[in-house]
Amino acid sequence: MEVRSRAPGKIILAGEHAVVHGSTAIAAAIDLYTHVLFRLPPPSENQVSVELELKDMGLVFSWPSQRLEEAFSTIDTLPPILQPCSEDRLELILSLVKEKSIPEDKLWLSSGICAFLYLYTSIHGYKPATVAITSELPLGSGLGSSASFCVALASAFLSLTTAVSVNGERSGWLTLSASNLDLVNKWAFEGEKILHGKPSGIDNTVSTLGSLIMFKSGELTQLQSTTPLRMLITNTKVTRNTKALVAGVAEKASRHPGVIHAIFTAIDFISKELATIIETPAIGDISIRAREKLIEELMEMNQGLLQIIKVSHDSIEKVLQTTAKYKLASKLTGAGGGGCVLTLLPTSISNTVVEKVVAELEALGFQCLKAEVGGNGVQVCFG
Missing domain, CATH: 3.30.230.10 (Ribosomal Protein S5; domain 2)
Incomplete structure (x- = not known):
């Protein structure tokens, strides 16, 4: 057996x-x-x-x-x-x-x-x-x-x-x-x-x-995704203390409740809008690219808000700077403070460009993984 x-x-x-x-x-x-x-x-x-x-x-x-x-x-x-x-x-x-x-x-x-x-x-x-x-x-x-x-x-x-x-x-x-x-x-x-x-x-x-x-x-x-999403996942190999990061955000929320509440409300809207986009059918190449652009914008907004609450990290910023050179959108995933970074790979991107991005990131000591999302x-x- x-x-x-x-x-x-x-x-x-x-x-x-x-x-x-x-x-x-x-x-x-x-x-x-x-x-x-x-x-x-x-x-x-x-x-x-x-x-x-x-x-x-x-x-x-x-x-x-x-x-x-x-x-x-x-x-x-x-x-x-x-x-x-x-x-x-x-x-x-x-x-x-x-x-x-x-x-x-x-x-x-x-x-x-x-x-x-x-x-x-x-x-x-x-x-x-x-x-x-x-x-x-x-x-x-x-x-x-x-x-x-x-x-x-x-x-x-x-x-x-x-x-x-x-x-x-x-x-x-x-x-x-x-x-x-x-x-x-x-x-x-x-x-x-x-x-x-x-x-x-x-x-x-x-x-x-x-x-x-x-x-x-x-x-x-x-959720039911209507179009496959491809991500480049960059492992910074920087270990993070999730409990400490969560506690740090909670402390900021206690000191600046109105500000942090507004940030969390914005993130809530980002997640809900992303869910709507994911479940909305995209027909044809133009529609698919327009959908990807919306996802990229939401990823960048989410990353910006996470940077404001100080859960990014120098290693994450290096990944963001590298992928931005190729006009790719990235954000941290999980607790932050290291860990992994997501980069959306548009359907139109060539393998040559992806390999160039991977080579630059790996030269910085990071590990790169390509993955289909939502399978x-x-x-x-x-x-």
């Missing part, structure tokens, strides 16, 4: 920071994925361990099934239904992870391995298995890599149970039914809680459902 799954990363197109204060934001899936290969071996193979292979890092961790069964029997029986990871269970999982020799410079992987063990043992118990993971997403850059990881794991694990049924032809990449996607999303959210404590749930929802999602004050609306959510493939 074998299944592959892939779950996309995400970007924030508009509404960063303001969304924390009640404004509208728009998130979108991108065609950069976390891939999981999950295999339950037949009894004839005599495999006795649960094995996790992080292929990108050349790391393998394994736990004998008997060791897992003995460890978990000391606290309670396996949860028969979806439920949050209890403190006892998390403490036990942490002890199982600490038994492994994780390289000192990779200790940050511990929380992800904990999420893996929680999801696996909750869904499949202690059955021997092999789980191999690769990712096209840079880690810790604000592109939803952890949510993508949890969604890919949850979908793969559930696909080899009776909880998820796949009807029809089981060939190629398949999208699960709405009810199955809801179950995957709920499990992934529990994994995200192990990784982040109190996640918003936006990242795992976008990774599960795909497309574009407008969200405000906990309410989510899926498929999580998918599975059997055989």
